[in-house]
Amino acid sequence: MGWRAQATRLGGSSQLRPENGCRSLTRGVLGYAVRSDYKGVWTALSETLSSAKMHVSGTEDETVFETSGAGTAGFLLDNVGIESTDIVLEIGCGVGRVGKHLAGRCRRWIGADVSPHMLEFAAERLRDFPNVEFIELSGNDLQPLDNNSIDVVYCTVVFMHLESWDRYGYVEEAFRVLRPGGKLYVDNVNLCSDAGWSIFETHRQFPLSRRPDHITVCSTPEELREYLRRAGFEHLQSRPGEELISVWGQKPNFGNANP
């Protein structure tokens, strides 16, 4: 797929079509886009439900949306482990694609996102669940959440849109808000897979001046593992999929026999 076609898929909204130029809300002194204006970029990308869904998973098709959301939720339930008594936090919850399939499986599900529009759409999608809560984030911290208050934190299909410092920032913040023994899951497009490399090659064809602010930047498995290790997580596990690398780990239990 050439960069023009790719830009249309990446954009999903008329503002982001290559012929219009890519929408960059904040520009530095040299006129380059500021990718790290996450709130500006993602609030604009999620102005309508249709645009929000396109930017969450590249489709508006509700059947595909439901299937993919159930798939991610199933992976988390089977591999990371979520108990019916757990308080679960999703960083970058989008419109609640995954949350809809987890809210009924835990005590409380908290959706956190930098975009207020995404949170509104997520609240509508999860309106039948009494145990959900939504939190607007600044873009690089979990400031509204207390220390040691969450059992499981997950962040899926978000790291590709973040600068590496902010990826690590969220891992560090997850460590803070997790209770001892709590678990963190993160993923990104895997640079070391054929599918991930193909995305890397396609995206590198964007002319510099038309590179979207939210363009995917891949990770290596080592990068994600290193973030978790440096933040203090232990019992690290990784699972390379066709396109994504998934990494999860546990906050030390500090000698508590009953995590």
Ligand SMILES: C[S@@+](CC[C@H](N)C(=O)[O-])C[C@H]1O[C@@H](n2cnc3c(N)ncnc32)[C@H](O)[C@@H]1O
């Ligand atoms: C591709 S969507 C994925 C949404 C959801 N995790 C899912 O899998 O359906 C990326 C989400 O991350 C959010 N996001 C982008 N930058 C963020 C940041 N710095 N902090 C928190 N959320 C962010 C966007 O608003 C968007 O909802």
